[in-house]
Amino acid sequence: MTTDNEDDIIATLSDYVEGTLPAAKKTEVEAKLATDATWKRIHGELVETTKSHDEISGLLKARKEPAPESFTNDVTATIHKRSAGLFFGRRTFGDRVPFSALLVVAVIGLLVIGYILWSSQTGSLKMDKRRGETPGSSIEVVPKP
Amino acid sequence: MSEERSLLRRLRDRDERAFRELVQAHRDRVYNICYRMLGNRSEAEDVAQEVFIAVFKTIDSFREESKFSTWLYRVAVNHCKNRIKYLARRHDRDRDELDENSGGINGATTGMPVRAPQPDRALEGIQMEEVLREAVNSLDEEHRIVVVLRDIEELSIEEICEITDLPDGTVKSRLHRARLALRKKLQKHMTS
Structure with a gap:
């Protein structure tokens, strides 16, 4: 209550008029109302608007607009139309493309390829046919008779 | 509350029947908010449809920290704000075109599309x-x-x-x- 900001005064006085203000604050408000012109003016406005509010609110509520009868069908049809019938039904990866998972897979794949190239003796992904062959396995030491 | 949870779960599973139930339960309120915010039935219907489509598309981002209806009305209010801005821009553009065509004779209107008051109301x-x-x-x-x-x-x-x-x-x-x-x-x- 130390501030005289009009928004704060309105908020406090709204609670006062609605009777939701704690007793201690109520006494403070009443003291302000007795001495402060701004507080008095806003209180007067609030009392006036509260009087007319029920009537205005009643008029507005009585004229609630229901949605058109076909609304549910229309909105469902719009979804079907926009998605070519694919919107309903769970997607394999959910609704979002799992970019982070795809990135991890791509990085791992690149690392594997990089490692193969680095460790390859041919300098490519081709296997070195001679690698791992022992001299005896390719040359027949004892010729066939 | 558990009914709402179950409906949300079905919505996340892209269940069309759940979507229809959701629309059926909230359509009047959402439409009425849009109508009162926009003051035009056809705009209200269009925006209310967009609200439900947006809710359905983004249901996975609803964290259940607030009531579902509060979230739904928030989406509705934001859509209405955007449409009001769009309509105001379109209105300004139309007015400018009208000014250009008529030499500024008929251009004295303001922001929102409010009809001219009629006598004998x-x-x-x-x-x-x-x-x-x-x-x-x-x-x-x-x-x-x-x-x-x-x-x-x-x-x-x-x-x-x-x-x-x-x-x-x-x-x-x-x-x-x-x-x-x-x-x-x-x-x-x-x-x-």
Whole structure:
């Protein structure tokens, strides 16, 4: 209550008029109302608007607009139309493309390829046919008779 | 609450029947908010449809930290704000084109599309609805939102704070100013 900001005064006085203000604050408000012109003016406005509010609110509520009868069908049809019938039904990866998972897979794949190239003796992904062959396995030491 | 949870789970599973149930349960309220915010039935229907489509598309991002209805109305209010901005821009552009074509003779209109007042307006039925519609429409957007949510939809101040992302004091002061403005506009049609 130390501030005289009009928004704060309105908020406090709204609670006062609605009777939701704690007793201690109520006494403070009443003291302000007795001495402060701004507080008095806003209180007067609030009392006036509260009087007319029920009537205005009643008029507005009585004229609630229901949605058109076909609304549910229309909105469902719009979804079907926009998605070519694919919107309903769970997607394999959910609704979002799992970019982070795809990135991890791509990085791992690149690392594997990089490692193969680095460790390859041919300098490519081709296997070195001679690698791992022992001299005896390719040359027949004892010729066939 | 558990019914709502189960509906949300089915929505996340892209269950069309759950979507229809959701629309059926909330369509009147969402449509009414849009209608009161936009003041035009066909715009309201269009925006209300977009609201449900957006909710359905983004249901996975709803963290259940607030009531589902609060989240839904927040989406509705944001869509209405965007449409009001779009309509105002379109209105300005149309007015500029009209000014260019007519040499500025017919261009004296303002922001929102409010119809010109007619004489002989009676107090009842369709004409009273027109009076109310125009009175609500003539409020600033920020005042209109709180009046629609509080005085028409009867939401609590706490819910309005959540929907509008405004502090309690601001909502109350805007509500007071909106009611003052509304009272001024409707005074001659009121009994008290």
